[in-house]
Amino acid sequence: MIIGLTGSIASGKSTVSNMLKNLGYPIIDADVVARIVVEKGTKTLETIKEVFGEEIISEDGSLNREKLGDIIFNSPHKRKQLNDIIHPAIREEMLRQKEELLTEGHKTIVMDIPLLFESKLQSYVNKILVVTVTEETQLARLMARNNFTLDEAKARIQSQLPLSIKEQGADAVIYNNGTIQSTEEQLKKILAIWKSE
Ligand SMILES: CC(C)(COP(=O)(O)OP(=O)(O)OC[C@H]1O[C@@H](n2cnc3c(N)ncnc32)[C@H](O)[C@@H]1O)[C@@H](O)C(=O)NCCC(=O)NCCS
Ligand SMILES: Nc1ncnc2c1ncn2[C@@H]1O[C@H](COP(=O)(O)OP(=O)(O)OP(=O)(O)O)[C@@H](O)[C@H]1O
Numbered sequence: 001m002i003i004g005l006t007g008s009i010a011s012g013k014s015t016v017s018n019m020l021k022n023l024g025y026p027i028i029d030a031d032v033v034a035r036i037v038v039e040k041g042t043k044t045l046e047t048i049k050e051v052f053g054e055e056i057i058s059e060d061g062s063l064n065r066e067k068l069g070d071i072i073f074n075s076p077h078k079r080k081q082l083n084d085i086i087h088p089a090i091r092e093e094m095l096r097q098k099e100e101l102l103t104e105g106h107k108t109i110v111m112d113i114p115l116l117f118e119s120k121l122q123s124y125v126n127k128i129l130v131v132t133v134t135e136e137t138q139l140a141r142l143m144a145r146n147n148f149t150l151d152e153a154k155a156r157i158q159s160q161l162p163l164s165i166k167e168q169g170a171d172a173v174i175y176n177n178g179t180i181q182s183t184e185e186q187l188k189k190i191l192a193i194w195k196s197e
Helices: 013-022 030-036 043-052 065-072 076-103 135-146 150-158 163-168 180-196
Strands: 002-007 027-029 109-112 127-132 172-175
Touching: 002 013, 002 163, 013 027, 013 109, 013 127, 013 180, 027 030, 027 076, 030 076, 030 109, 043 065, 043 076, 065 076, 076 109, 127 163, 127 180, 135 150, 172 180
Parallel strands: 002 109, 002 127, 027 109, 127 172
Antiparallel strands: none
């Protein structure tokens, strides 16, 4: 079974992903893969530099993530330009990791993909698990975690589909407004049901 774990920025995907990891499931994390494919010396980083200019490269030659983030979360056009460059590379590496884990004999694999719905990757997974929170909680947690202003946080939230839409496309939803313990209990119930099917 391939579980697609998704939600929106700061809704709690990494929190749930860590719980799944502790339960022994192998995780493929799109955000981690997104960093691997733009490491120094990659073709993808070279293309990003050509399109966005030298200013998004740090002195040590690596990607200046903060600068690129400021650009793409404030311009749908620039965001699409970046997505068109980087998403094929992310997809390829995620599929490679999935095949590797299957070859190693893993029966259940978790793919943590923030943009599962936006990138229409539903068919890559068997079960979709959406981690959701209210808009107020999402905004408050994002501002606290990243030290963002209200505008910075809103720009990031608005660059993704609303959580209400994602909930409708889920096989199961975890409501992460409460305690970590409540989230873990919901997760374990969902896994028990899926395993018994
Ligand atoms: C713009 C970048 C350099 C900013 O880096 P930064 O370290 O600040 O953020 P990080 O990579 O940790 O992403 C944080 C969250 O932002 C959201 N996010 C990232 N990229 C996008 C995007 N293109 N569109 C909408 N939301 C996005 C996701 O919820 C993600 O979990 C980086 O996010 C990036 O390379 N984005 C493009 C790749 C991508 O789409 N990643 C999302 C997973 S596929
Ligand atoms: N149930 C909870 N109670 C209190 N704080 C929480 C809870 N769940 C998550 N958080 C906090 O909220 C923030 C966002 O959670 P997390 O990093 O798991 O979200 P995410 O969906 O993985 O975000 P991103 O898309 O940016 O990677 C973190 O600072 C985390 O510690």
